[in-house]
Amino acid sequence: MSEETERREELCRLARSLFDRGLTNGSSGNISLRLPDGGLLVTPTGSSLGALDPARLSRFDASGRHIEGDRPTKEMPLHEAFYAKRGGRTGxxxxxxxxxxxxxxMLPDIDPNCVFAPLTAYSVMRLGKVALLPYFRPGDPEMGHAVRGLAAKRSAVLLANHGPVVAAKDLEAAIYAMEELEEVAKLTLLTRTLAPRILDDAQVKDLVAHFDIEWED
Structure with a gap:
């Protein structure tokens, strides 16, 4: 089995896991991964993450040209922005x-520079600071431009009234980070009126230093 075939099957397997656990539904959500030759595998537009065909994934070459497979997700500007701005840090x-x-x-009092308070160590370790971006129509190229303005400093963003986008060194790490983002979102909603005890500045600084976390303003 070739490395690309393995990557195709891995993408479909992990996408199905997200779907089966209710983290995405219908034909929502999209995933991309970088191949060793610099090209990309991308989920097709209108496809369900629970029923992807490895052979029909959209394939891009290293120059960004769509060379085979079904038509890619309309959210390509999001993906391209992370690869362009974060270079080798994004797989x-x-x-x-x-x-x-x-x-x-959709909450009215969210800090756009740091959506989530440091509720848990793993939310800091896997996400760093999560930025909130304004609402854009799905597929709007302006969404990619907004991400490009942040992506060098943020590995995760939350699109208002739309959903999260996470970049990581490889697909497994990106999946773990996305799961962590959804969990800290749950905790945020559960504790919103309870004045929860969060990690203090010293505890956050210790995590940032120990795990070499991106934590820029």
Whole structure:
């Protein structure tokens, strides 16, 4: 089995896992991953993450040209922005419409520079600071431009009234980070009126230093 075939099957397997656990539904959500030759594998437009065909994934060459497979997701500007601005730090991008994350994106008093308070160590470790971007029509190229303005400093963003986007070194890490984002969104909603005890500045600084986390303003 070739490495590309393995990557295709891995993408479909992990996408199905997200779907089966209710983190995405219908034909929402999209995933991309970088191949060793510099090209991309991308989920097709209108496809369900629960029923992807490895042979029909959209394939791009290293120059960004669509060379085979079904037509790619209309959210390509999001994916391209992370790959362009984060270079070798990004090997995969995951975008979902997960319920709790979308709910948090609609709250009126969210800090757009840092959506989530440091509720848990793993939310800091896997996400860093999550930025909130304004609402854009799905597929709007302006959404990609907005991400490009942040992506060098953020590996995760939350699109208002839309959903989260996470970039990581490989697909498995991106999936884990997306799961963590949805969990901290749940905790945010559950503790919203309870004045929860969060990690203090010293505890956050210790995590940032120990795990070499991006935590820029």
């Amino acid at each position: 995969a991008v995951v975008h979902l419409h997960s319920t709790h994350s979308v709910a948090v994106s």
